[in-house]
Amino acid sequence: MRHDLNTATALVATLLATSASADTLCASGSTPIPDGGGAANRSIVVATPTSTSVITDAVVTVNVTHPWVGDLRLVLKHPSGVEVVLLDRLGIPSVGFPGPWGCGGADIAATFSDAATIDAETTCSTTATPVLAGVLKPFAPLSVFDGLAPQGTWMLVATDEATIDAGALGQVCLTLVTASVCPGDLDATGVVDGADLGIVLGAWGECVECSADIDQNGAVNGADLAIVLGAWGACR
Amino acid sequence: MHSTHAMIRLTRDLAAPFAVTVPGRVAIAVIVPPGELAAWKVEIRAPDGTRVVDGDATSDRAGRVAVSNGDIGALFGDGLEWNVRRFDIDARMLGSWSVRCVGIAAEAQGPCVALIEDAHNVALAAQWQSFRFVSGNPIAMNVSWRAHDALVLDASHVDAAVIGPNGMALPVDIAAQGDHVVVTATPTEAGRHTLTIQATTIALNGAPIVRTIETLIDVAASGLQLTGGVARIASDAASETLEFAMTGTADSVVLAAEVWTADTTDPVPVCWLATIAPLVGNELSKSAALAFDRRWLRVAGVREGTSLELRHVRVHDRRTWGVVDMIDAMPLGPAVLPPNDAVVDIDAMERGRAGGHSAPMTISELPPADDAAPGNHALLIVHGYCSGGVTFPPSAFTGPVGVFLDINQAKSNDAFAQTLLAYGNQYKSYGVAAHSQGGLASLHLYTFYWSGLDWAKPNATGGSRLIQSVGSPYQGTPLAGNLAILGQIFGTGCGSVTDLSPAGATIWLSTIPTWARQKVWYWTTSFFDGPGFDYCNIVSDFFLTDPDDGVVEKFRGQLPSANNMGHTTGWCHVEGMADPPQCTDATRNAQINAQAAR
Numbered sequence: 001m002r003h004d005l006n007t008a009t010a011l012v013a014t015l016l017a018t019s020a021s022a023d024t025l026c027a028s029g030s031t032p033i034p035d036g037g038g039a040a041n042r043s044i045v046v047a048t049p050t051s052t053s054v055i056t057d058a059v060v061t062v063n064v065t066h067p068w069v070g071d072l073r074l075v076l077k078h079p080s081g082v083e084v085v086l087l088d089r090l091g092i093p094s095v096g097f098p099g100p101w102g103c104g105g106a107d108i109a110a111t112f113s114d115a116a117t118i119d120a121e122t123t124c125s126t127t128a129t130p131v132l133a134g135v136l137k138p139f140a141p142l143s144v145f146d147g148l149a150p151q152g153t154w155m156l157v158a159t160d161e162a163t164i165d166a167g168a169l170g171q172v173c174l175t176l177v178t179a180s181v182c183p184g185d186l187d188a189t190g191v192v193d194g195a196d197l198g199i200v201l202g203a204w205g206e207c208v209e210c211s212a213d214i215d216q217n218g219a220v221n222g223a224d225l226a227i228v229l230g231a232w233g234a235c236r
Numbered sequence: 237m238h239s240t241h242a243m244i245r246l247t248r249d250l251a252a253p254f255a256v257t258v259p260g261r262v263a264i265a266v267i268v269p270p271g272e273l274a275a276w277k278v279e280i281r282a283p284d285g286t287r288v289v290d291g292d293a294t295s296d297r298a299g300r301v302a303v304s305n306g307d308i309g310a311l312f313g314d315g316l317e318w319n320v321r322r323f324d325i326d327a328r329m330l331g332s333w334s335v336r337c338v339g340i341a342a343e344a345q346g347p348c349v350a351l352i353e354d355a356h357n358v359a360l361a362a363q364w365q366s367f368r369f370v371s372g373n374p375i376a377m378n379v380s381w382r383a384h385d386a387l388v389l390d391a392s393h394v395d396a397a398v399i400g401p402n403g404m405a406l407p408v409d410i411a412a413q414g415d416h417v418v419v420t421a422t423p424t425e426a427g428r429h430t431l432t433i434q435a436t437t438i439a440l441n442g443a444p445i446v447r448t449i450e451t452l453i454d455v456a457a458s459g460l461q462l463t464g465g466v467a468r469i470a471s472d473a474a475s476e477t478l479e480f481a482m483t484g485t486a487d488s489v490v491l492a493a494e495v496w497t498a499d500t501t502d503p504v505p506v507c508w509l510a511t512i513a514p515l516v517g518n519e520l521s522k523s524a525a526l527a528f529d530r531r532w533l534r535v536a537g538v539r540e541g542t543s544l545e546l547r548h549v550r551v552h553d554r555r556t557w558g559v560v561d562m563i564d565a566m567p568l569g570p571a572v573l574p575p576n577d578a579v580v581d582i583d584a585m586e587r588g589r590a591g592g593h594s595a596p597m598t599i600s601e602l603p604p605a606d607d608a609a610p611g612n613h614a615l616l617i618v619h620g621y622c623s624g625g626v627t628f629p630p631s632a633f634t635g636p637v638g639v640f641l642d643i644n645q646a647k648s649n650d651a652f653a654q655t656l657l658a659y660g661n662q663y664k665s666y667g668v669a670a671h672s673q674g675g676l677a678s679l680h681l682y683t684f685y686w687s688g689l690d691w692a693k694p695n696a697t698g699g700s701r702l703i704q705s706v707g708s709p710y711q712g713t714p715l716a717g718n719l720a721i722l723g724q725i726f727g728t729g730c731g732s733v734t735d736l737s738p739a740g741a742t743i744w745l746s747t748i749p750t751w752a753r754q755k756v757w758y759w760t761t762s763f764f765d766g767p768g769f770d771y772c773n774i775v776s777d778f779f780l781t782d783p784d785d786g787v788v789e790k791f792r793g794q795l796p797s798a799n800n801m802g803h804t805t806g807w808c809h810v811e812g813m814a815d816p817p818q819c820t821d822a823t824r825n826a827q828i829n830a831q832a833a834r
Contacts, residue, residue: 067693068664097686101611101664104691126690127581164611164664 026061026173033066035166039159042172046079046151053188055150057177058142060086061111064158066167069131070102070124073159076112076174078145079152086112086138089161090131091124098124101162105131112138150176182235183214184228192231200224237714237738238361238382241778242352242434242446245725251281251334252350255443256327260355264335265322265775269346269726273319276348277338280323283331283443289323291340318726322774327355332443347725351778352446358383360435360447365418367743369558371426371458379433379449380416391417393436399724401427401455426457426556428734430720451717454734456553460484460560466546466568467523474530474574478509479523480549488514489524490552492747495532498543498567506544507532510747512554512684524551530574535582544568550746557650557735557744612636613693613834614663618656620672620708622646622730627671627810627817632825635695635834638663640674646731649744650684652677657687665691667832668703671819672787672809673736675705675758676744679795683752692833699831702755704801707785707809707818710758711792712741718779738792753797757831760793761785761807761818772808772815785809785818 031040060076074086091102098104107130112120120136156172184192186199203212203220212220214227244252256262266278277291288295327333337348358381365376379394381387391412398406398421406429409420423429433449465481480491492510496503513524538544546566553560614636619627622644630637640659647655656677660666666688668678682689682703694700713736720732734740762783763772771777772786783790787809794800807818819825 068691099664099686099688099691100661101688101691104665162611164613 024173024175026171028171030065031169033064033072033158033160033167033169035160036163037159037161038166039157040169042156042158042169044154044156044172044174046154046174046176053150053178053180054147055145055176056179057114058084058145059111059113059115059175059177060142060156061171061173061175062086062108062156062158063170063172064108064167065106065170066108066160066165067106068101068103068162068165069105069108070098071160071162071165072108072167073161074108075157075159076142077155077157078148079154080148082144082148084138084142084144085140087120087132088139090121098126103131105129108132111135112142114138114142150178182231184231185235186211186214186228191234192228193233196228197225200228237363237449237451237717238359238781239447239449239714239779240353240359241448242350243432243448243450243718243721243778244350244352244434244446246337246348246350248339248344248348249336251279251336252352253332253334253444253446254352254354255356255439255441255445256283256330256333256354257439257441257443258330258355259326259328262325262327262333262355263322263351263353263778264325265320265351265778266335266337267318267320267349267351267722267726267775268337268344270319272343272346273321275339275341275343275345277340278321278323279336279338280325281334281336282327282329283333284329288325291338318722318775320775330441330443349722349725351775353778354445356439356445358387358437358445358447360433360449362433362449362451364739367559367739368562369423369429369453369455369556370560371423371455373458374420374422375429375453375455376418376420377431377433378413378416378418379435381435381437387437388415389417389435390437394419395434396421397432398423399430399432400425401429423455426455428720428732429453429455430717430724432721449717450721451714451739452720452732452734452737453739454556454558456556456558456560458560460486460489460551460553462549462551462561462563464563464566466549466566468528468569470572471527474578476528476530476572478526478528478546478568480525480551482515482522482524482551484515484522486515486554488512488554490554490557490747491524491526491550492552493526493549494547495528495568496545496547497536497538497571498545504536504538506536506538508749510683510749530572531578531580533571533573534578534580538571538573540571540573542571544571552743552747554650555648557648557740557747559743610662611664614638614666614688615829615832615834616640616656616660616663616666616668618668618670618674618678619643620670620674621733621736623672623810627819628669628825629820632822633669633829633832636663638666644730646733647677648733649673649676649680649735653681653685656681657685660688663688665689665693665834667692667695667701667834668705669825669828669832670703670705670708672707672709673733675703675708675756676710676735676741678703678705679710679748679752679756680744682755683748689755695830695832695834697830700833701757701799701828701831702833703757704828704832705756705758706821706824707761707788707793708758708795709736709788709792710741710745710795710798712736712738713788713792714738714779715776715787716740718776741792750797753795754799756795756798757801758793758795758798759801759818759824760788760790760803761809761821762790762803762805763808763813763815764806772813786813 033040091098103124109130110132116135116137158169186196207220214224280289361382362379396408396419406421430452463481467479469477495506509526549563551561616638617628618640716737808815811817
């Protein structure tokens with residue numbers, strides 16, 4: 001699911017705390033990135049009704065217009081303050097290419113993911129615009145967020161760390177894959193109760209990739225029922 | 237190269253002869269050391285013994301002293317301060333004339349050089365047999381007369397001198413070979429060598445016609461050699477590295493090769509590769525590498541598995557830029573095409589064809605300019621060889637302007653480019669307005685190094701020219717050799733640059749690809765050919781073929797595959813010449829300013 005709430009400041013969404021789920025949250029707009037040390041923030045608020053889900057993967061898509069991408073530092077901040085640097089002045093330090101001022105290409109329309117095979121920090125072209133595009137591996141791994149709760153206000157901070165050129169932060173989309181730490185709580189209410197039991201019984205039998213197949217063996221059966229009964233009550 | 241002049245070193249009071257077989261103008265210049273002009277007098281005698289010129293006195297009996305009887309200070313920038321006196325004579329008396337330097341004061345200590353250009357339509361032509369100048373290997377030059385009638389050069393009338401870097405003369409062999417003469421010498425050490433050839437023929441009236449050629453070459457040390465092996469190592473799905481096995485000692489080399497299909501009946505050219513590559517490995521095994529972008533195979537329409545070969549695999553010495561080894565053809569094996577989804581981006585592929593530009597060698601940083609903020613997008617004003625200061629007036633340009641100053645230097649194109657790179661690194665990106673050798677250095681920089689040129693973008697009005705040059709000797713100038721010889725006689729100012737000689741420029745240009753040349757917009761100029769002066773400089777006029785700007789001949793100022801912006805007259809190379817300096821043409825500068833990428 002993709003939400004685009006067209007707000008420059010914040011959005012609120014609910015992540016379903018199933019055994020494994022993913023949701024994409026976007027914040028659009030155009031926020032100037034002031035030249036030479038100024039930062040543009042784009043916040044994304046993630047709300048969940050319980051605290052039982054944890055992040056298992058995070059992917060972020062960032063759009064920036066800027067004539068000299070080597071000026072930029074992009075940081076994704078978790079609500080708890082944990083930070084991951086997505087991009088750190090592309091091309092700096094230089095190894096001859098692309099020069100002492102970093103990558104001089106313009107604009108970013110890229111998705112940062114640990115699963116990417118291309119490293120963003122070594123991607124620079126003198127001819128391509130946007131100079132960063134597609135799915136790229138971030139400067140630091142997004143797996144730092146794994147195990148953290150997803151909810152709260154996330155922040156994408158774009159900073160221009162050199163003079164002369166300025167740009168703007170565009171749409172930011174955050175995809176969080178979460179997993180429940182309370183496997184019997186199939187409806188993510190924070191309580192394993194009759195509703196969860198009903199989900200298991202209702203899906204009884206062979207079942208591929210259904211949430212009721214808690215042990216993921218391809219069938220909803222006695223083993224799944226045992227998990228629900230064993231976790232009965234409030235999640236801890 | 238060819239010569240219509242004679243440069244003759246005279247000992248005190250010895251006369252140099254010249255022939256007049258038809259009435260016409262004879263130009264004579266006499267060069268003496270700095271400060272000695274008043275200690276010498278010039279004596280020019282007609283065939284009947286009349287002193288047409290005797291110091292400041294002139295006689296009109298046999299010929300009319302037509303034009304100049306003056307001095308010049310600097311011949312070429314601020315590096316040289318030779319005193320010159322020039323005479324232009326309408327010689328009416330036929331026969332053997334002479335010019336003599338007569339010492340009239342004790343200060344007349346130094347040498348005296350006479351330059352003579354007579355009216356005979358006879359030129360001495362010379363051509364290197366090979367541009368492979370390596371210590372221990374013979375260097376050979378074919379020499380012949382170029383005249384309207386069939387004139388055969390007599391080996392017994394040829395004299396030649398090759399001076400090595402230690403100032404010692406090398407043994408020279410002069411031998412007739414068909415209708416020309418071959419001058420051969422074998423350098424025994426690396427370094428700068430000068431070559432002087434003097435040839436004489438006798439006119440029908442018995443008067444001697446003398447011509448000389450002065451040139452210079454850089455000889456590389458022996459040892460760098462290709463062993464004939466090449467390994468192909470896949471870099472990624474769309475490119476591979478070609479590792480050439482080598483022997484010898486060097487930090488880095490210049491490598492170049494052509495990729496062709498190996499079809500003997502209809503071979504297909506695929507691409508041309510060149511780069512500055514580090515020489516890696518140990519004493520047992522060394523190699524240098526070229527990057528080969530396989531997408532060129534798709535561009536050329538080559539099929540998977542087609543046999544490929546490399547042609548003209550060359551190794552150039554990094555310091556002299558001279559060719560030190562070459563293999564005509566090497567098998568490369570079957571073509572491996574890139575994936576079908578590999579994007580064929582010609583601009584990016586061409587830029588990458590140099591194989592990943594090498595990082596510059598460590599050099600001292602120049603003082604930063606204070607006229608544009610660091611990190612800016614600037615227009616760099618770049619002067620040329622042996623410049624005493626700014627050539628383009630900075631006020632002619634708007635926006636951030638960086639004024640490159642590395643005064644009174646004589647650097648190879650590579651060394652010049654690295655200095656320019658170090659200076660330019662204070663800016664994020666830049667276009668260049670270059671004068672003279674600055675154009676060659678900028679083109680070299682763009683070809684072999686990553687720099688702010690790679691990031692230059694169109695200016696606010698859309699101007700997108702990367703390198704704009706005026707008066708750049710892309711094909712060399714004979715002056716480089718002439719000045720090297722004069723420098724040996726009188727002492728050097730800035731020193732000589734082999735890259736600026738016709739032979740050096742030929743070698744250098746052979747490593748400059750079309751994609752880089754296309755980023756150059758260039759202008760040439762020459763003197764206003766009207767009443768009065770018909771030259772820019774009273775000395776360089778002897779060495780250059782008209783039209784010229786006093787340093788660069790129009791025909792050698794051309795850069796094939798680049799953008800020729802035309803030739804204008806009434807402008808000379810630098811200040812102190814007959815017409816205004818070419819870099820002060822306000823109309824051209826306005827165009828450069830408007831069209832420059834930054």
